[in-house]
Amino acid sequence: MQTRFSVFKKLLVFVVIFSSSFLSAQEKTKEATWIWYPGDFEINLANQMQNRRTERDSFFPVFWKTDSPYNLVDFHKFFDLQAPEDVTIAVEGTYNIKIDGKALQGFPKKISMPAGKHKLSLKVYNQASVPAIFIDGKTIKSDNSWLVTYEDKEWIDETGKASDQSGTTWLQAGSWNLNQASLPPSKFALPVKKMEAVSHVKMGTETLYDFGKETFGFIQLNGLQGKGTVAIYYGESKEEALSKEHCETLDQIEVASNTPQDRIMELSKAFRYVLVAPSNGVEIASVMMWFEYADLKDKGSFTCSDAEINEIYDVAKYTFHLTSREFFIDGIKRDRWIWSGDAYQSYLMNYYLTNDSPTVERTLLALRGKDPVTAHINTIMDYTFYWFLGIYDYYQYSGDKTFIKQFYPRMQSLMEYCLSRRNENGMMQGLSGDWIFIDWAEGLSKKGEVSFEQLLLARSLEAMTVCAAIAGNEQDSAKYKDLGIQLKTKIFDKYWNPEKQALVHSYVDGKQTENVTRYANMFAIFFDYFNEEQKQQVKKSVLLNDKVQKIVTPYMRFYELESLCAMGEQDYVLKEMKEYWGGMLKLGATSFWEEYNPTKKGTEHLAMYGREFGKSLCHAWGASPIYLLGKYYLGVKPTAPGYSEYEIKPSLGGLQWMQGKVPTPNGEIEVYCSTKEIKVKAVEGEGKLIFESSAKPKSNSGTITALAKNKYQLIVKPNVEYKISYKAL
Template structure:
């Protein structure tokens, strides 16, 4: 069941490629499409690419003769049964007689992804083939749902839907189009008269679209006919067209570009504001779920490890698209040798390791962990190169220690980094065990214990009774929430320490507040883990509700209620630098599914699960959480809690101190 749920194309012929290279091809495309004010902006980190020369091989046995056609993206050499036995006329079909055969096919293409497709009786390309970049190392070939010989993986495109503006307003010599909500789309203009230059300014806000000089994204199009189309999708709600010369503006259609994924989760409650928050969070995540999980669709339109780590978790409670998760994780990891931390950021490398554990817990897909284990080991080797006698990972001069957008000192020892590194070592021990590497499991386990022990010795403050941001013994030691909330959620605290962290860090109003949805996501999850559900409900209404009250149609990169008017759009020293559609703003999805509906896996792939709903002052909640084996539906009001189990696994319903088993395919209630 798991195989069919995670790979619906199993059993069909598929295009195959060198593992990870499909993601490298897509990533190069994605990272080349960011333009600001006419200038291409490329990532500030090392980028890998696909290998141009790939051999594919398979040993198989035929019961009867077969003639097969070779479909490939690139130049092809077909060798049958070794010894240089090439089929020079393979274009007319290759005939093989009954018996056992060794087939080796080379595909060369320095410009596009080398890929291969064969579909014949008894001989199909699929993940059972092996691939090599001619380095004497053979790996299971990469594949996905490309099952037509006429649609190779290099033709991958997102889907498109034409959308009309909800209002059109003439302003001076130009026209402002309002499409009603945030989107990522290219433009199609029709009914234009004359010829001339059309100045196009895109805006996530009305103010941005009307400010051609300072808007983040703009372009100039030479219009010589009555219609035109732009080539790249842009993020916007508003578009302002300013024609020049003898040109008169006509109508405008947005060609909305999207990944066709369905929200398999749901949430509804007695509070309409919370329902709107949930719906907007899902829309925000969908807009940023594309070839990969993006950080934001206006800026940066790149794949960042910290943003992606949250998107995976949100995905498990909404779209449950495991392929999108794997694509993003492969893309972030890249190829060996390791040159730098993910996106040059220490903490983002740690989030990649942590994401592997989350992926396994929610999907049960151990095959993916086995696939990436070798690359995980070499990435961890890169991290271990800078560890000291305490087991702490130290920053290289070129490393960025991010933590959060906040006025904090991240020089030297930073408690959050070491807590994340400890968790990364713990995850590596788990993966090594799953892959049968007992020596590796013992090695990483000992490093994890050493690092975690020293985290408490160096950063736990007897004075503040919680973690400090830097060493607790320093004269300028200060409490921040970061290490405290992660240590709580990772289960690293005793009950006494947990209570102290909640009081002295998480709910302490003198501690530096978190203003980004990025870290507020983890803060609120930690508070829920600590049982502070009503506090979290208040934060949701205040923080995410605050954005909705300002007219947001998707959630932002950051929000500060103290700001006024157009101040809300400014960031990075630019008046419209802030992203108003950022994936890390979609955190309410997790809070709704994992904490209020209370559905969480207790064993990989939901083979065991618990449902522990929390009303947090609401009159009722209802919703659905997707799993690899089916949905788990939940309803709860003041009188009862009910679970409908559509999975093949048994779970447990916990409510008001009572616990009852939820058998597969059954409806169970308490109250």
């Protein structure tokens, strides 16, 4: 097996080419591309990435079942050629080629396809990596219009006649713009660029290097010579890098050459500080790094009148980019795994910043894996439900039905697994092997029927209702719709407490518990499960009630602040954002953390999981201001799949002005809002600009209609710049 960096060294000259792999689905060209069975490259790549995790130079594998690609795959497509065509062929694996069912001799790299209607097919076997093909001719090119299967169900009778394969399930091929024949899927690597430390401090024979901010990549030792060892201690903080006994990651290498050489570490690491400690007899001329990144381009933006909010947005963007790699991962130092709860939030941030559909698809496929289902995703009940929600949101923001049609069977089998684990009351309850996470919160009970889990299942059933219909399975759609309606009724019958004016946390031994937590209540707000009276009651009795246990993770602050924004509390949320994320900035954060508790002091902020430096200081769920500012301040969201219809409902929340862009599948929606003027422009769909004004507003284009007292609406058409004069309330 090749080491991580042996692959990297071979591909260093190709990183610019591979950076084009991150083009969005809308930017795909008609070039030939490598294709494979859908989901297999993603599963294989996830296996490679997640099993690079180390803790103090020890291998740390994932906790859950991993799957493998199918090792024998059949590819085909029909062509109608006006003239004969020469076609070049590249394959990862052992293969045969057939034209109209007749096999060609050997393993040809080039064939000639005759004019007329013909079927070109390849069957590829590869046990070591993903069976994949690259076909390139004038008109014959491999792309996702090819059909593939892992079992062609072909048979031959006693006369030699082949079956018609009518029992075969064919799917559209998987692809990802890997459009160079010489760079197959097995050689994929993220691009890198050279970076130098901003400063260094000598401490005897050791040197502490500071790269200026949180970063990720490969350390390189230049001019390395002598006989002995070099130890490298990594730290997201200076304290961690200097703690040889307790830093989370390190490297140790042997040196046995008097000829100066450059050595690059085999595995990428997360760090800001690096302590390089050579033994006696070893010399190092200099130290640098190769920064590894996913070349995702920002399409969304946000700036405003508040400098601190602008800094929070910029650091959130940097955090998001660091944790957006081959997949959306949790944090770059410790796990570097694909956790469904973390990824779900990254999907939402992505829709307001890079809008990169391929990364969403890869992450969803890697998380789901293959049948049979033997456990919840990541072994966590709530994380299974976030997976369903992630597909539903992906459809809303992208309009892509193909993904759902292709992978509906995997949705169906996972949902049936969930339904099979309901208790006698038809509710989800933790069984052996289930991890009910919810959040990192001291003393949070997971016993009995927890209301939060039932709420997520109800929303997942709604997602299944829509997806089953898209997949053409109306029977399933009706079944899941009925189950969802029944469950929502049960939720309010069992958990709503009129005296507490909230949903209680759990149901244990046949009765409500007294505990009220924020989780189910805030989700029910933005799921729109409460009536208006209940929303107002919950806002007062839970969301704005300091007696209810506070949330200390950015993970759940994401949802808490979203629920408040959904209730029109943007002024309050802006102050909370400045206090919470601004609090991390005041402590010197250059990316946002896994957890922030303002009551902690000094190095207490670095500890977690019983370890001095266990906390991740760059965690995906810390970047949520990207989503909040785009959806609830600029106020842009799709109201029909793929932004065919959308809403713009700007809310300054105490700002004097703000402006930004929200990416859609085919362009951007631009918004500017001050206390006196609103400007909007969009490239597609039909939007509704909804705003409040204490005076009668005027527009340079379109017709403003009154919806209620001080509330107005303007229909936004594509490629028209609207300028509205108004007076903010």
